[in-house]
Amino acid sequence: xxxxxxxxxxxxxxxxxxxxxxxxxxxxxxxxxxxxxxxxxxxxxxxxxxxxxxxxxxxxxxxxxxxxxxxxxxxxxxxxxxxxxxxxxxxxxxxxxxxxxxxxxxxxxxxxxxxxxxxxxxxxxxxxxxxxxxxxxxxxxxxxxxxxxxxxxxxxxxxxxxxxxxxxxxxxxxxxxxx
Numbered sequence: 001x002x003x004x005x006x007x008x009x010x011x012x013x014x015x016x017x018x019x020x021x022x023x024x025x026x027x028x029x030x031x032x033x034x035x036x037x038x039x040x041x042x043x044x045x046x047x048x049x050x051x052x053x054x055x056x057x058x059x060x061x062x063x064x065x066x067x068x069x070x071x072x073x074x075x076x077x078x079x080x081x082x083x084x085x086x087x088x089x090x091x092x093x094x095x096x097x098x099x100x101x102x103x104x105x106x107x108x109x110x111x112x113x114x115x116x117x118x119x120x121x122x123x124x125x126x127x128x129x130x131x132x133x134x135x136x137x138x139x140x141x142x143x144x145x146x147x148x149x150x151x152x153x154x155x156x157x158x159x160x161x162x163x164x165x166x167x168x169x170x171x172x173x174x175x176x177x178x179x
Contacts, residue, residue: 002021003021003022004019004020004021004022005019005020005021005022005068006018006019006020006071007019007020007029007067007068007070007071008071008072009067009070009071009072009073009074009075010073010074010075011030011034011036011075011076011077011080012036012075012076012077012079012080013080016034018033020033020067020068022066022068023066024066024067024068025044025062025063025064025065025066025067026053026062026063026065026066026067026069026070026075027039027041027051027062027063028041028067029067029070030053030062030075030077033067036077036079038077038078038079038107039051039052039053039062039077039078039107040104040105040107040108041063042063042104042105042136043063044063044064045063045064046061046063046064046134047136048105048108048135048136049061049105049108049109049112049132049134049135049136050104050105050107050108050135050136051063051108052107052108052109052111052112052134052135053075053076053077053111054075054076054111054114054115055070055073055074055075056073056074057074057076057115057118058115059108059111059112059115059134061134076111076114077107077111078106078107078110078111081110081111081114088110088114089152089155089156090110090113090114090117090148090149090152091110092152092155093147093148093149093151093152093155094106094109094110094145094148096148096151097144097147097148097151098140098144098148099140099144099145099147099148099149100139100140100144100145101139101140102138102139105135105136105137105138105139108135109132109135109137109145112131112132112134112135113128113131113132113148113149113152115131116128116131116149117149117152117153117156121153121156121157122153122157123149123150123153125146125150128146128149128150129142129146131149132145132146132149
């Protein structure tokens with residue numbers, strides 16, 4: 001008889017309680033128990049970042065955390081970014097700035113970007129690159145991902161101009177006055 005433990009979490013604003021095997025990884029709990037398949041499984045070693053979610057607002061790699069360790073915590077997955085049928089500014093920016101190709105790394109990149117913009121609303125290009133350094137992308141070369149996060153920052157600040165033709169030229173420099 002397998003031993004189970006109860007875990008209660010808030011995921012994307014909804015409460016969930018389930019009995020899980022103590023060794024169940026959080027990524028498998030999200031995907032297999034809750035059906036939230038936007039959290040991808042890549043390497044199972046924390047190297048790729050495809051499984052990145054937010055734990056109480058902080059990006060974590062869910063492939064190396066047990067579900068029971070998340071008990072009584074608030075989790076956000078990529079499915080939780082959309083609100084009232086509207087894309088989150090980071091989702092819109094990834095779409096508009098072509099910040100994805102195959103899409104496998106995209107949920108982790110978006111969640112990492114959301115956490116960065118929460119803590120640093122006007123990050124420099126270097127800060128963005130440092131923040132996403134734990135997320136591997138094999139398709140894009142990262143430049144459009146950086147552009148997408150910069151664009152989301154501008155949209156969230158109310159200065160919604162594109163990287164290609166807008167103010168700042170996408171160089172990560174601060175835009176607007178009064179910083």
